[in-house]
Each structure stands twice: as C-alpha cells, then as structure tokens.
Amino acid sequence: MKILAIETSCDETAIALVEAKGGLLNPKFYILNSLVASQIKIHRPFGGVVPNLAKREHLKNLPLLFKNLKPKTQNLKPDIIAVTVGPGLEPALWTGINFAKNLKSQISNLKSNIIGINHLEGHLYSFLLEQKRVNFQFSISNFQNLFPAIALIISGGHTILIKMNSLVKYKKIGETRDDAAGEAFDKVARLLNLPYPGGPEIEKLAKKGNPNAIDFPRPMLNQKNYDFSFSGLKTSILYYLRDNKNVKIENVAASFQQATFDVLIKKTLRAAKEFNAKSIMISGGVASNFSLKKNLKLRIKNEGLKINLFVPEKKFCADNAVIIAIAGYINYLRKKNRRLTANGNLNI
Ligand code: KG4
Numbered sequence: 001m002k003i004l005a006i007e008t009s010c011d012e013t014a015i016a017l018v019e020a021k022g023g024l025l026n027p028k029f030y031i032l033n034s035l036v037a038s039q040i041k042i043h044r045p046f047g048g049v050v051p052n053l054a055k056r057e058h059l060k061n062l063p064l065l066f067k068n069l070k071p072k073t074q075n076l077k078p079d080i081i082a083v084t085v086g087p088g089l090e091p092a093l094w095t096g097i098n099f100a101k102n103l104k105s106q107i108s109n110l111k112s113n114i115i116g117i118n119h120l121e122g123h124l125y126s127f128l129l130e131q132k133r134v135n136f137q138f139s140i141s142n143f144q145n146l147f148p149a150i151a152l153i154i155s156g157g158h159t160i161l162i163k164m165n166s167l168v169k170y171k172k173i174g175e176t177r178d179d180a181a182g183e184a185f186d187k188v189a190r191l192l193n194l195p196y197p198g199g200p201e202i203e204k205l206a207k208k209g210n211p212n213a214i215d216f217p218r219p220m221l222n223q224k225n226y227d228f229s230f231s232g233l234k235t236s237i238l239y240y241l242r243d244n245k246n247v248k249i250e251n252v253a254a255s256f257q258q259a260t261f262d263v264l265i266k267k268t269l270r271a272a273k274e275f276n277a278k279s280i281m282i283s284g285g286v287a288s289n290f291s292l293k294k295n296l297k298l299r300i301k302n303e304g305l306k307i308n309l310f311v312p313e314k315k316f317c318a319d320n321a322v323i324i325a326i327a328g329y330i331n332y333l334r335k336k337n338r339r340l341t342a343n344g345n346l347n348i
C-alpha cells in the first residue's frame with residue numbers, strides 16, 4: 001500500500017511517500033521519498049513560531065515539495081493520503097488538510113479516503129523506524145516480543161508517558177502539568193540568549209559544561225504519579241541567573257539538561273518496572289538529544305533491566321511526514337478515521 005503523507009502542524013512543511021506492508025502484526029515500511037522544508041530561519045528572529053507566518057510558509061512550500069516529490073517516484077498514485085489534523089497551530093494544520101483535499105480531487109484513482117492523523121501518534125509510532133534497515137526497508141525482527149512497552153513522547157508541545165499493550169492498545173499514564181520538556185529547553189535557551197529552537201543549542205553548550213555544577217530542582221521526581229512539571233525548573237534558572245554574576249552558562253545548560261533528563265528517565269524507568277515493560281520507546285524532538293539516549297541506556301544497564309530501547313534517528317525524532325504515513329497505515333488497518341478538521345488541542 002502506498003501512502004502519501006502531509007505534515008504542517010508547526011514550523012516544518014513535510015511530505016512523504018511511503019510503501020507499507022505486513023499488517024498490524026509485522027508492519028514494514030519503505031520510504032520512497034521524504035521531504036521537509038524547515039521554517040526555523042523565518043521564525044528565529046521572533047524567538048518562537050509565529051502562527052500566521054507558519055501558515056504563509058506552508059502555503060508556499062506545499063506545492064513546491066509536492067512537485068519535487070514526484071520526479072523521484074515514477075508512479076505517484078497513493079492508496080491513501082494521511083494528513084495531520086492536530087494537535088498544533090490551527091491555521092497551519094488547515095493548510096495541510098486543504099492541500100490533501102485538493103490532491104484527492106486531482107488523483108483520480110484514489111480508492112480510499114484521506115485519513116486524518118493525530119500528530120502525537122506519528123511520534124508514538126516512530127519507533128517502527130528505528131530498526132535495522134535492509135534496502136531501506138524498516139521492519140522489527142521480533143515484533144511479538146515488544147510489548148508491553150512504555151513510550152515517552154517528548155516534543156515542543158508535549159511530554160506524555162504511555163503504556164502500550166500492543167500497537168493499537170495503548171493508554172496515557174502521565175503527562176506534563178505545565179510546560180513540555182522541549183518548551184522548557186526553548187524557554188531556558190531564551191534566558192541564556194540562545195536562538196530558537198533551544199534544544200539543539202542547549203545540547204551543544206551542555207557538552208562543554210558540568211552537569212553536576214548546579215543543583216537545580218527535579219520537579220515531581222519522587223511523586224508516585226507519572227506526571228511531569230517543568231515550569232518551576234525554568235523559574236529556578238531565571239532566579240539563578242538573576243542572583244549570580246559571572247555564571248558559566250555552559251554549566252547552567254548542562255545542569256538544567258541533567259535535571260530535566262533525571263526526571264524523565266526516573267519516571268520512565270519506574271513505569272517500565274511497574275508494568276514489566278519489555279521495551280521503552282522515546283520520540284519527539286527532545287529524543288534526538290544524544291545525552292538523553294546515553295543516560296537512559298546506562299541506567300537501563302546499571303539497573304540490570306532487560307529492556308529494548310528504541311530511539312529513532314534524529315530526522316525521525318523531529319517533525320516529518322514519514323511518521324504521519326506510518327500512523328496513517330496503522331489507522332487505516334484499524335479503520336480509524338478522524339474528522340478532517342483542524343484540532344489544535346487534539347490529545348492522545
Ligand atoms: O517533535 P518536534 O520536532 O516538534 C513538536 O512536535 O513539538 O519537537 C521540537 C522540540 C523543540 O522544543 C526543540 O527545542 C526540541 O524539540 N529539541 C531538543 C533537541 N532537538 C530538538 N531538545 C533537546 N535536545 C535536542 N537535541
């Protein structure tokens with residue numbers, strides 16, 4: 001089955017064409033083409049994403065990406081079109097939805113409908129791309145042995161912990177009560193006069209600093225729930241910078257990063273132990289942080305846990321349309337369809 005996927009929820013315009021087979025018990029993916037037009041440079045002067053600028057750029061980029069998608073693939077006749085309907089910026093989401101609707105009317109052989117996709121499910125299922133690749137085909141060798149699993153979605157807008165019993169049976173067990181992990185990186189970066197998006201900048205700076213230099217708070221670390229909170233941590237950094245002169249910002253970056261990861265890792269591992277998880281999947285922009293992956297791997301090993309860790313490649317942690325195609329395949333097989341209406345607050 002060929003899936004054309006469109007993603008415009010935030011500041012990346014993305015289109016992908018993906019071939020999928022294997023069904024829910026052994027899904028395999030072959031990426032025919034995947035294009036992403038990043039708007040980072042346009043939003044950077046504003047220190048964050050400006051919704052109307054994002055909409056304007058998506059409108060400009062979508063036809064260009066679609067044109068460039070075609071030459072590489074001889075036969076662009078998708079069986080379904082998967083398009084992100086939320087969560088995200090509604091003016092931006094609408095550009096993708098309307099583009100999908102226009103395409104459907106142009107592609108005459110389209111058998112199936114457009115499938116509306118929850119962007120968070122895209123991140124959730126991105127672990128399916130973390131497999132060994134044979135001829136660019138992604139598949140998991142021991143699929144039956146993956147579950148139960150704990151999935152941690154850490155992006156610019158969300159921090160969600162999910163228990164998965166199978167690919168289609170999953171339940172949210174915790175989430176952030178205020179800022180998302182990525183949002184905390186972006187806000188702390190701003191306090192340190194680093195450009196947007198803050199995550200990669202803080203990671204770079206943190207490499208030169210001491211993660212134990214400053215003892216920033218680890219919010220909700222010892223609470224028995226699976227919720228998170230990062231706004232207090234950000235505020236304590238604000239006060240630290242106000243009250244201390246001549247601070248080494250690389251130490252602030254490293255110590256903030258460590259505090260954030262300590263909480264994310266401790267709660268994820270506690271959930272994994274409680275639910276006897278065989279796998280842990282991390283996804284979303286923050287999951288591309290190498291130090292998080294290294295720390296988590298080490299903690300799994302030190303605690304003697306037999307857990308497979310799945311972390312997608314950087315380009316699949318960040319927003320892209322391949323993950324939307326994957327969620328499209330799974331939703332198609334489940335016969336689950338969402339209304340083709342932008343829903344900025346869609347949850348999982
Ligand atoms: O998943 P994503 O690309 O978009 C959303 O769906 O939100 O995540 C973007 C977020 C931003 O907040 C960005 O600062 C953060 O992911 N991020 C990182 C890193 N790369 C991106 N955070 C920490 N370390 C990184 N290397």
Ligand code: ZN
Binds near residue numbers: 155318319
């Ligand atoms: Zn995302």
